[in-house]
Amino acid sequence: MRDIAIVAFAQSDHLRRTDECSEVEMVMPVLHSVLAQTGLKTSDIGFTCSGSSDYLAGRAFSFTMTLDGVGAWPPISESHVEMDGAWALYEAWVKLLTGEADTALVYSYGKSSPGSVRDVLTRQLDPYYVAPLWPDSVALAALQAQALIDAGETDEPALAGVAARSRGDAADNPHAQLPGARPQGDYLVQPLRTGDCPPIGDGAAAVVLVAGDRARDLCERPAWIRGMDHRIEAHSLGVRDLTDSPSARLAAERAGAFERPVDTAELHAPFTSQEVVLRKALRLGDDVRVNPSGGALAANPVMAAGLIRLGEAAARIQRGESDRALAHATSGPCLQQNLVAVLEGEAQ
Amino acid sequence: MSNQPANNRGATGKEPVAVVGIGQTHHVAARHDVSIAGLVREAAARALNDAELTWADIDAVVIGKAPDFFEGVMMPELYLADALGAVGKPMMRVHTAGSVGGSTTLVASNLIASRVHRTVLTLAFEKQSESNAMWGLSLPVPFQQPLLAGAGGFFAPHVRAYMRRAGAPDTVGSLVAYKDRRNALKNPYAHLHEKDITLEKVQASPMLWDPVRYSETCPSSDGACAMVLTDRTGAARSPRPPAWMHGGAMRSEPTLFAGKDFVSPQAGKDCAADVYRQAGITDPRREIDAVEMYVPFSWYEPMWLENLGFADEGEGWKLTESGATELDGDLPVNPSGGVLSTNPIGASGMIRFAEAALQVRGAAGEHQVDGARKALGHAYGGGSQFFSMWLVGSEPPTG
Numbered sequence: 035m036r037d038i039a040i041v042a043f044a045q046s047d048h049l050r051r052t053d054e055c056s057e058v059e060m061v062m063p064v065l066h067s068v069l070a071q072t073g074l075k076t077s078d079i080g081f082t083c084s085g086s087s088d089y090l091a092g093r094a095f096s097f098t099m100t101l102d103g104v105g106a107w108p109p110i111s112e113s114h115v116e117m118d119g120a121w122a123l124y125e126a127w128v129k130l131l132t133g134e135a136d137t138a139l140v141y142s143y144g145k146s147s148p149g150s151v152r153d154v155l156t157r158q159l160d161p162y163y164v165a166p167l168w169p170d171s172v173a174l175a176a177l178q179a180q181a182l183i184d185a186g187e188t189d190e191p192a193l194a195g196v197a198a199r200s201r202g203d204a205a206d207n208p209h210a211q212l213p214g215a216r217p218q219g220d221y222l223v224q225p226l227r228t229g230d231c232p233p234i235g236d237g238a239a240a241v242v243l244v245a246g247d248r249a250r251d252l253c254e255r256p257a258w259i260r261g262m263d264h265r266i267e268a269h270s271l272g273v274r275d276l277t278d279s280p281s282a283r284l285a286a287e288r289a290g291a292f293e294r295p296v297d298t299a300e301l302h303a304p305f306t307s308q309e310v311v312l313r314k315a316l317r318l319g320d321d322v323r324v325n326p327s328g329g330a331l332a333a334n335p336v337m338a339a340g341l342i343r344l345g346e347a348a349a350r351i352q353r354g355e356s357d358r359a360l361a362h363a364t365s366g367p368c369l370q371q372n373l374v375a376v377l378e379g380e381a382q
Numbered sequence: 383m384s385n386q387p388a389n390n391r392g393a394t395g396k397e398p399v400a401v402v403g404i405g406q407t408h409h410v411a412a413r414h415d416v417s418i419a420g421l422v423r424e425a426a427a428r429a430l431n432d433a434e435l436t437w438a439d440i441d442a443v444v445i446g447k448a449p450d451f452f453e454g455v456m457m458p459e460l461y462l463a464d465a466l467g468a469v470g471k472p473m474m475r476v477h478t479a480g481s482v483g484g485s486t487t488l489v490a491s492n493l494i495a496s497r498v499h500r501t502v503l504t505l506a507f508e509k510q511s512e513s514n515a516m517w518g519l520s521l522p523v524p525f526q527q528p529l530l531a532g533a534g535g536f537f538a539p540h541v542r543a544y545m546r547r548a549g550a551p552d553t554v555g556s557l558v559a560y561k562d563r564r565n566a567l568k569n570p571y572a573h574l575h576e577k578d579i580t581l582e583k584v585q586a587s588p589m590l591w592d593p594v595r596y597s598e599t600c601p602s603s604d605g606a607c608a609m610v611l612t613d614r615t616g617a618a619r620s621p622r623p624p625a626w627m628h629g630g631a632m633r634s635e636p637t638l639f640a641g642k643d644f645v646s647p648q649a650g651k652d653c654a655a656d657v658y659r660q661a662g663i664t665d666p667r668r669e670i671d672a673v674e675m676y677v678p679f680s681w682y683e684p685m686w687l688e689n690l691g692f693a694d695e696g697e698g699w700k701l702t703e704s705g706a707t708e709l710d711g712d713l714p715v716n717p718s719g720g721v722l723s724t725n726p727i728g729a730s731g732m733i734r735f736a737e738a739a740l741q742v743r744g745a746a747g748e749h750q751v752d753g754a755r756k757a758l759g760h761a762y763g764g765g766s767q768f769f770s771m772w773l774v775g776s777e778p779p780t781g
Contacts, residue, residue: 082634087450087456087457088449088450088451088456088477089450089451089456089457093451094448094449094450094451094452094518094519095449095479095764097477098479098637098764098765098767101634101636102636102637106634106635106636107635107636107639107641108635108648108652109633109634109635109647109648109649109652109653110633110634110635111631111632111633111634112632112633112634112768113476113478113485113488113489113632114476114477114478115474115475115476115477116450116457116475116476116477117457117474117475121474121475124474125474125476125489125492128489128492128493128496128498129492129496131492131496131497131498132396132492132495132496133395133396134396134492134495154456155456157454157455157456158455158456158457158458158460158461159460159461160461161418161453161454161455161458161461161512162417165455263472264472264473264474265470265471265472266460266463266468266469266470266471266472266473267463267469267470268463268464268469269460269461269462269463269464270464280470281470284470365457365460366457366460367460370460370463371460371463371473
């Protein structure tokens with residue numbers, strides 16, 4: 035397998051609203067930043083891939099606008115997934131594995147502020163039997179949290195502990211939307227309180243992937259992708275054990291995560307209860323540093339939050355704070371779809 | 383599920399990619415008899431039957447469609463995981479506007495070429511009857527000028543620009559429509575079967591967006607298309623002749639900018655050149671036996687003939703007028719009837735890719751081009767902004 039590394043990562047400041055800027059304006063500084071870190075220009079990039087959702091943007095073909103931010107002239111080799119940017123990174127990684135390209139630019143973005151994201155996300159449910167009932171994303175996560183509590187896997191104080199730790203860690207993250215200690219608040223949907231739920235916000239992220247020795251030229255300590263895999267589960271909640279995540283476990287196994295211990299894990303767990311599920315499925319011990327960035331509980335720009343986990347894990351390796359990290363992204367209700375990547379830095 | 387073992391096979395270079403299964407639904411204006419899940423399952427099951435494989439043989443699923451607003455379902459692949467046998471497997475969703483069916487195929491093919499997986503199901507669909515594509519595409523002011531009714535309103539001025547630039551007589555568009563609708567009569571899956579079609583009827587049809595007439599316009603269809611792609615080992619087990627991928631590429635450029643040539647976009651030229659380079663094609667006009675190109679409005683046949691290098695600039699309409707692109711001509715274009723006869727938007731690009739593969743497998747039935755050994759599948763999307771193409775052959779690629 036070809037050696038491919040994340041050599042640069044950039045993200046926007048994640049904000050509750052960004053009425054003053056369009057999606058293109060939100061993405062452009064991030065693209066400029068990630069290219070500036072490597073000294074690469076658009077014309078140096080072999081393949082570009084993005085992730086976003088028309089439903090968040092409220093218009094068809096929304097990604098065609100943000101492509102303008104890339105500067106696709108002369109024409110570029112480019113693709114788009116209607117998924118979190120973590121899957122755009124996966125597509126780019128596969129493209130580099132074929133040898134057809136040596137460098138890739140990956141970006142994703144989401145503005146949740148123009149609409150009600152809880153209502154919007156109901157539209158991704160089974161359109162005939164479930165979506166007409168409008169069960170929202172918090173209510174579905176609450177079902178999962180209650181199932182965990184009923185199974186004795188966690189309790190409300192433990193969930194509050196996850197929230198406090200995440201947001202405490204986010205105090206060191208200048209991009210986070212909710213940094214620092216804050217009260218758990220009232221129930222939003224029992225048993226989940228405000229503090230157990232992610233903030234609603236707007237944001238963007240980008241990474242640069244490079245194959246082979248070139249990565250060492252562009253980055254002092256590249257974050258090598260040792261493996262990456264993703265798996266999906268049944269859509270219907272009625273046929274799934276909500277206290278477990280077999281798809282995350284299988285993706286981790288296929289990515290090689292269990293071959294040696296990791297020291298860091300960036301988990302895309304928008305709800306505190308989902309961290310409990312993922313820690314078990316991914317066999318993360320107490321010695322693993324989980325979400326030092328603050329995770330999705332501190333900033334959850336929908337469609338970019340998964341890519342940010344890969345970027346944060348890579349940045350930690352580049353800074354020498356991790357040698358082997360697991361990065362995770364999720365999609366769909368109650369962790370239906372999961373992606374796991376294993377990143378490593380070379381010996382220091 | 384061949385992720386780790388496949389990576390360790392130790393081979394160098396890309397793994398050859400073969401098409402061993404092709405399936406599509408009968409395309410109609412409204413499939414009231416099936417859900418979205420039922421529709422995609424039908425095409426996928428036909429592709430598996432063609433390959434004589436089962437759901438268990440599939441390592442990953444790559445699905446594409448045009449905007450989610452067409453059906454009103456956000457990221458429908460989540461709901462479709464069960465229907466496509468994807469539970470426990472990797473599933474990806476591609477969206478590159480009208481070129482998506484082609485792009486989806488190429489993303490799936492890369493999974494095999496990179497040896498991440500051995501056998502992949504790829505599928506694209508549109509169930510336009512679930513909502514209204516016209517409104518799905520109508521962007522709110524101020525992002526677009528009002529009264530730009532549908533895609534035809536966007537493309538008609540560019541057709542007019544082509545006619546003026548090439549000096550093409552205004553009869554060429556109707557020739558393409560008459561040809562494609564007759565070809566569709568030989569394709570049991572095509573949406574429009576106009577048994578009494580005549581050239582005079584096409585020419586007498588109402589003008590919708592001058593110079594594009596009603597009969598020179600694609601229909602709105604419900605439908606899905608699926609393919610099973612596999613590696614060299616999988617192809618060796620195939621019960622029927624595989625189609626081999628010789629080249630594939632995507633190119634994008636901005637929708638609107640001062641230097642854009644809407645008549646013959648640079649991204650289309652670059653994409654074709656990349657595919658020909660990979661496939662070792664130096665004279666596409668002579669070396670390619672059949673073309674399935676994305677022609678939603680009839681005039682795009684002569685326009686794309688030039689863009690894809692089959693004719694010199696300004697000469698595409700002469701090729702069409704000469705009859706070369708007829709089913710029995712020496713460069714048959716859209717033997718299946720094309721997008722003009724069948725247009726489930728998100729699937730239309732994959733149907734082009736799949737029909738090209740059917741031709742080189744010798745499996746296109748009544749619309750088979752005799753002795754087709756190399757065929758081009760072409761798709762485009764957005765405001766002539768996104769391109770994806772592949773070239774398939776009856777023999778494995780050399781080198």
